[in-house]
Amino acid sequence: MFRVLHSAAFRPVCSQRLLKDARRLHSTYDVAIVGGGIVGLATARELILRHPNLNFILVEKEKELSVHQSGHNSGVIHSGIYYTPGSLKARLCVRGATLAYEYCDKKNLPYNKCGKLIVAVEQEEIPRLKALYERGQKNNVRDLSLVDAKGIREREPFCRGIMALDSPYTGIVDWRMVALRYGQDFEEAGGRVVTEFEVNDISTATESPQGTAEGMVHPIVIRDTKGEEVRSRFVLTCGGLYSDRLSQISGCSREPRIVPFRGDYLVLKPEKHYLVKGNIYPVPDPRFPFLGVHFTPRMDGSVWLGPNAVLAFKREGYKLLDFNARDMVDALSFRGLQKLVLKNITYGLGEMYRGFNMAAQVKLLQKYIPEMSVSDVLRGPSGVRAQALDRGGNLVDDFVFDGGVGDVGSRVLHVRNAPSPAATSSLSIAEMVADEVEKRFEL
């Protein structure tokens, strides 16, 4: 039998009786959504709000929703400074941040608009910082300003720097809590959520149940690893770290390929929380793929430092020694990863070294808060990023959709790449994906 989510954080809205009826009445669906991360849930919600008369189901392989990227991230509501003007990433982030604040206000979800400083500590960083300021303005990021050393001290008394970009619109929130609330909206509108359903086959029906034309109306069959089935007219996958494998099983290309990068955080000891008020970020180095280690206050009052970025030996592997042979062979045999490693070998080795050596990581952080020492930090949690890579070893930076051709392909849409900050952008991504679903499937 299917399992419908029951957790303290996410109460089923229907009574047991209604759920039973729902099972009986709607064993087939108009649209099945695969993946209960923040992107799948936001899109499921958007679709059912637009089409209340259609039947929707969302399936998720874990016992609970949003336990991977959407439950293991920095918790920042990004304002949209970094991204290339005009790119989808820039537009989705700026709109997404506004929608996220409005949504949290409407649903009484707690957040803290604690702001962010991007701090230059060396003269050579200043031209890049000014370029970021201009980029942020082109992206219509609200309330940006450049501040000097005194301005930095006024905002962050323990932070040193010569100039900073101040973004008071940046905030923090618990993204998993937000994702679960999207799921609740979806259920309240009549959508069905099924957990512990790990999709391993998407195909067309070869026969209809006796005496029906079911196979014609709901031709797509989604099977899980236990052989359970869901039939639907259309399928949308939002598989995060498995988006390439979900695409492959429906006959689509495996590229862009997903390579998992683990980010390990340190945490400040509680007696040192006073050192950090808002988000403090370095000026990103354009030669390197990630934003650099940062100071992030959390909604529970803790302060996270990091993350670094190292190749993970397992997709969804949160511990240093987590290992999966298929994932490793997959990643290491991919030309794209081999090229990326060659291009960034020094950076990669540095990240690995800092992953093992806390003192080396703290040394980087002391450039911003000199008062901090190794004895002030502990090892913290980790997250794993679904990094999409092309064959040339280039990080795929923007949103990617993929569908296919033929019986299955024309009824399936894959969200192949929903890069950071997809949590911030989740509501605007949902609008865009829902538009695409309507267009392709003529809902």
Ligand SMILES: Cc1cc2nc3c(=O)[nH]c(=O)nc-3n(C[C@H](O)[C@H](O)[C@H](O)COP(=O)(O)OP(=O)(O)OC[C@H]3O[C@@H](n4cnc5c(N)ncnc54)[C@H](O)[C@@H]3O)c2cc1C
């Ligand atoms: C370390 C880190 C820090 C980040 N910090 C931020 C931040 O501060 N702000 C921000 O906006 N963004 C941040 N991000 C990015 C953001 O968290 C992600 O972009 C976002 O959560 C992606 O959501 P998703 O739904 O695509 O993926 P996921 O949350 O990974 O969800 C995918 C879901 O699909 C399910 N699934 C996969 N395969 C199957 C299958 N075969 N059958 C059924 N279900 C399946 C998985 O179990 C999972 O629940 C960060 C990411 C990381 C890793």
